[in-house]
Amino acid sequence: MRYSKMFGRTTKEAPHDADSVNARLLTQAGFINQLMAGVYTYLPLGLRVLNKIKTIVREEMNTLGAQEILMPALSPKEPWQKTGRWDGLDVLFKLEGAGGKEYALGATHEEVVTPLVQQYIHSYKDLPVTLYQIQDKFRNEPRAKSGLLRGREFSMKDLYSFHLTEDDLTAYYERVKGAYARIFSRCGLDALVVEASGGTFSKYSHEYQVITDSGEDIVYHCKCGWAVNREIFEGKVGDVCPSCKKGMVESHKAIEVGNIFPLKTKYSDAFGLDVTGEDGKLVRVLMGCYGIGPSRVMGSVVEVHHDERGMIWPKSVAPFHMHLITLSNKDSEVKARVDETAVELHDSFERTGIEVLWDDRDDASAGEKFADADLIGIPLRLVVSQKTLAEGCVEWKERSEPADPPPARGGVRGGGSRLVKIEDVMGEVGEWVKVE
Amino acid sequence: MRYSKMFGRTTKEAPHDADSVNARLLTQAGFINQLMAGVYTYLPLGLRVLNKIKTIVREEMNTLGAQEILMPALSPKEPWQKTGRWDGLDVLFKLEGAGGKEYALGATHEEVVTPLVQQYIHSYKDLPVTLYQIQDKFRNEPRAKSGLLRGREFSMKDLYSFHLTEDDLTAYYERVKGAYARIFSRCGLDALVVEASGGTFSKYSHEYQVITDSGEDIVYHCKCGWAVNREIFEGKVGDVCPSCKKGMVESHKAIEVGNIFPLKTKYSDAFGLDVTGEDGKLVRVLMGCYGIGPSRVMGSVVEVHHDERGMIWPKSVAPFHMHLITLSNKDSEVKARVDETAVELHDSFERTGIEVLWDDRDDASAGEKFADADLIGIPLRLVVSQKTLAEGCVEWKERSEPADPPPARGGVRGGGSRLVKIEDVMGEVGEWVKVE
Numbered sequence: 001m002r003y004s005k006m007f008g009r010t011t012k013e014a015p016h017d018a019d020s021v022n023a024r025l026l027t028q029a030g031f032i033n034q035l036m037a038g039v040y041t042y043l044p045l046g047l048r049v050l051n052k053i054k055t056i057v058r059e060e061m062n063t064l065g066a067q068e069i070l071m072p073a074l075s076p077k078e079p080w081q082k083t084g085r086w087d088g089l090d091v092l093f094k095l096e097g098a099g100g101k102e103y104a105l106g107a108t109h110e111e112v113v114t115p116l117v118q119q120y121i122h123s124y125k126d127l128p129v130t131l132y133q134i135q136d137k138f139r140n141e142p143r144a145k146s147g148l149l150r151g152r153e154f155s156m157k158d159l160y161s162f163h164l165t166e167d168d169l170t171a172y173y174e175r176v177k178g179a180y181a182r183i184f185s186r187c188g189l190d191a192l193v194v195e196a197s198g199g200t201f202s203k204y205s206h207e208y209q210v211i212t213d214s215g216e217d218i219v220y221h222c223k224c225g226w227a228v229n230r231e232i233f234e235g236k237v238g239d240v241c242p243s244c245k246k247g248m249v250e251s252h253k254a255i256e257v258g259n260i261f262p263l264k265t266k267y268s269d270a271f272g273l274d275v276t277g278e279d280g281k282l283v284r285v286l287m288g289c290y291g292i293g294p295s296r297v298m299g300s301v302v303e304v305h306h307d308e309r310g311m312i313w314p315k316s317v318a319p320f321h322m323h324l325i326t327l328s329n330k331d332s333e334v335k336a337r338v339d340e341t342a343v344e345l346h347d348s349f350e351r352t353g354i355e356v357l358w359d360d361r362d363d364a365s366a367g368e369k370f371a372d373a374d375l376i377g378i379p380l381r382l383v384v385s386q387k388t389l390a391e392g393c394v395e396w397k398e399r400s401e402p403a404d405p406p407p408a409r410g411g412v413r414g415g416g417s418r419l420v421k422i423e424d425v426m427g428e429v430g431e432w433v434k435v436e
Numbered sequence: 437m438r439y440s441k442m443f444g445r446t447t448k449e450a451p452h453d454a455d456s457v458n459a460r461l462l463t464q465a466g467f468i469n470q471l472m473a474g475v476y477t478y479l480p481l482g483l484r485v486l487n488k489i490k491t492i493v494r495e496e497m498n499t500l501g502a503q504e505i506l507m508p509a510l511s512p513k514e515p516w517q518k519t520g521r522w523d524g525l526d527v528l529f530k531l532e533g534a535g536g537k538e539y540a541l542g543a544t545h546e547e548v549v550t551p552l553v554q555q556y557i558h559s560y561k562d563l564p565v566t567l568y569q570i571q572d573k574f575r576n577e578p579r580a581k582s583g584l585l586r587g588r589e590f591s592m593k594d595l596y597s598f599h600l601t602e603d604d605l606t607a608y609y610e611r612v613k614g615a616y617a618r619i620f621s622r623c624g625l626d627a628l629v630v631e632a633s634g635g636t637f638s639k640y641s642h643e644y645q646v647i648t649d650s651g652e653d654i655v656y657h658c659k660c661g662w663a664v665n666r667e668i669f670e671g672k673v674g675d676v677c678p679s680c681k682k683g684m685v686e687s688h689k690a691i692e693v694g695n696i697f698p699l700k701t702k703y704s705d706a707f708g709l710d711v712t713g714e715d716g717k718l719v720r721v722l723m724g725c726y727g728i729g730p731s732r733v734m735g736s737v738v739e740v741h742h743d744e745r746g747m748i749w750p751k752s753v754a755p756f757h758m759h760l761i762t763l764s765n766k767d768s769e770v771k772a773r774v775d776e777t778a779v780e781l782h783d784s785f786e787r788t789g790i791e792v793l794w795d796d797r798d799d800a801s802a803g804e805k806f807a808d809a810d811l812i813g814i815p816l817r818l819v820v821s822q823k824t825l826a827e828g829c830v831e832w833k834e835r836s837e838p839a840d841p842p843p844a845r846g847g848v849r850g851g852g853s854r855l856v857k858i859e860d861v862m863g864e865v866g867e868w869v870k871v872e
Contacts, residue, residue, distance in 0.1 A: 007505070007556065007567060009556055030556075033555065035507075035508055035512070035548060035552075036510075036511070036512045039508045039510050039511075040508065041505060041506065041507045043505055044503045047504055047505055047506050050506070067442065067443050067480045068480065068483055069478060069479055069480060069483055070477065070478040070483050071471075071477045072475045072572075073509070073572065073589060074471075074472075074475050074574065075475075076471070093531055093533065095529055095541070098576050099578070105541075112477070116477055119469065120443065120445055120466075129443055131443060136509065138509075140533050140534050142534040142535070152510060152533070153510045
């Protein structure tokens with residue numbers, strides 16, 4: 001992809017109302033555009049990241065054996081009344097349609113999925129059932145804020161499981177924990193599994209929390225792996241860990257990137273969701289629900305992986321694998337050679353499935369191109385210039401390396417960059433892409 | 437995929453309020469589930485079809501060079517007031533959020549995309565720009581009906597193009613026509629390009645209409661390819677064709693599956709979308725918009741491709757390539773051999789990317805399995821049974837062939853079915869899948 005043709009540009013000006021690192025950097029780098037508080041358009045760069053996160057989530061859900069469906073955002077009032085959430089869920093968007101009918105905009109989907117499953121599941125033989133969707137949710141947040149972290153419209157993966165016995169629910173709950181660990185790890189997030197309240201229906205639930213100073217939540221945890229949220233923590237920082245009895249309780253700010261909840265019969269009670277058991281008697285179905293917000297994961301990755309120059313995307317969710325920069329004076333004799341090399345590299349990479357963003361702009365200086373590459377944060381940067389071509393090379397630098405020193409010193413810029421022979425580049429990039 | 441594990445079952449009962457073939461068949465076959473009038477959940481079979489249609493649309497948009505973005509469904513009131521559609525668009529869903537703010541739910545996205553482009557495009561050098569999204573739209577239809585044909589929430593691909601000159605807009609408009617022809621043809625639809633009114637801003641627009649008796653629209657057309665809609669037709673059926681001057685004007689009911697519209701400056705006027713021209717003066721940007729509804733395409737495919745037994749999916753958008761049926765008495769000695777053959781075939785097909793739905797149910801009769809396969813409408817059906825194994829074969833039948841005659845005649849059922857040696861099946865299916 002040629003950057004000169006791509007829609008969405010970097011800007012030096014921070015958005016005036018950006019209250020978080022992810023809102024500022026994603027906006028300045030041209031990944032997202034705010035339509036109003038808590039509501040964003042994904043530009044081509046941002047949509048690529050969001051889709052990569054969704055793909056990772058989808059792969060892990062499919063590996064779990066969950067089946068993908070797609071429920072609507074609009075839903076009728078009645079099921080929300082049955083569960084008490086028409087009046088009880090304060091962030092529920094309500095609207096009126098033709099003929100005075102009242103609808104809710106899905107903030108979550110228990111009210112839709114439970115009656116849906118009820119239509120198809122009648123016998124113990126039909127269980128377990130596990131269904132998920134990746135779909136946009138709506139919440140009437142009084143204070144939408146922090147960019148992609150707390151939006152009014154946001155992407156959500158919601159998984160619902162239906163079981164005959166509590167043992168089966170518990171076993172599945174543990175399998176989901178494994179899938180969630182893989183999802184966050186693959187997205188480059190180090191998420192703590194934090195015990196939280198189970199409400200009135202369950203002893204516990206779990207949140208996945210990523211420690212970062214920009215988090216809204218507080219978690220209490222110990223190096224041994226024990227972690228609980230503020231709501232259920234009874235003690236104080238510095239106490240001996242109640243789990244390992246050795247470590248010390250610490251507290252940190254964190255972002256909740258997912259949660260899992262053994263709903264048990266909370267919603268099957270509301271809708272009377274039963275199946276016929278092996279003995280012919282009705283059995284109330286047990287449920288679990290499991291959420292991850294791909295857009296919030298995207299914001300969290302930025303909160304965790306950035307420096308003063310911009311974002312630093314993990315390879316797995318980066319919009320492109322590689323940022324190719326060409327440097328040459330406009331209309332100069334060398335420009336033809338630089339561009340020819342770049343076209344060959346660009347096309348060869350694309351043929352082998354390596355995604356490359358080529359900054360081919362004629363009207364941007366070297367300094368602007370380097371600053372934009374740092375801001376956009378693609379993990380690998382290759383530079384082709386008169387200097388590198390003189391050595392038969394391209395300059396290779398990973399975004400995670402320190403800042404470039406001022407240019408000079410005979411073509412090699414230092415600061416973590418190195419020269420790679422042009423004939424070796426394809427092979428080296430091919431190897432680099434494979435490393436997790 | 438084993439049918440016994442799949443969520444969403446066939447039912448013999450037609451939904452009581454199904455007013456169209458697509459609503460009835462898609463519901464009975466377990467592809468979709470109606471939540472309320474005009475609002476459906478996509479079950480696993482239906483979501484597979486919808487996603488295949490979206491993939492075809494996306495591929496053709498990318499081939500056009502259009503860039504994918506994702507705009508939100510929620511939008512503020514102000515841009516809709518600027519274009520006069522806050523009050524003027526009667527199907528616009530409106531809602532109130534925290535703090536009394538009023539929002540619209542996107543029924544279309546000119547009001548979002550025009551101000552968005554305005555933020556990034558400033559010079560003639562930045563044009564043309566072509567952006568698309570595949571996203572769910574909301575329309576407060578007073579009479580939602582006809583299943584997926586006229587919904588309150590539905591999938592839409594909307595493409596917007598921005599140009600410096602009318603010539604450039606016209607040339608792009610013609611290129612989109614080519615892409616649209618490929619999309620409908622790949623989805624198995626024979627769509628007429630129908631001239632329609634251009635409103636006050638343009639001489640013309642075009643609709644893509646699929647002729648079928650269940651259509652709500654009427655098109656007037658001639659075998660030469662000329663076609664216009666009711667709104668602009670001045671004449672009567674039986675007239676000499678105004679285009680070729682030879683053929684005769686016919687009229688038919690039809691479903692609109694897409695439309696393209698040279699908006700020209702309709703929305704750039706509303707928002708003052710200008711760029712600096714080559715001479716330094718401001719130039720008003722010209723726009724085009726181009727829509728296709730993937731969910732409506734799905735409904736239209738069913739309206740066109742079905743018979744009294746069920747749906748007949750084109751290979752390109754079928755939920756699976758192949759429906760594998762095993763027949764054997766429960767716990768019979770032959771069951772183990774039948775299932776073993778089926779597992780081998782199922783796994784071999786999946787390894788080579790051939791999608792197979794295996795009806796492995798123990799509690800369904802042969803008659804039920806055949807009836808369900810006909811209803812679901814997967815294009816190729818393979819049967820493994822004691823009879824076919826006795827000949828070292830599987831039975832091969834395409835869904836487009838006539839109904840099965842009563843079983844008998846030494847294992848070969850006739851009615852378009854034939855026996856294929858087990859060792860040849862993989863190769864034959866591999867060839868069959870490749871044929872368009």
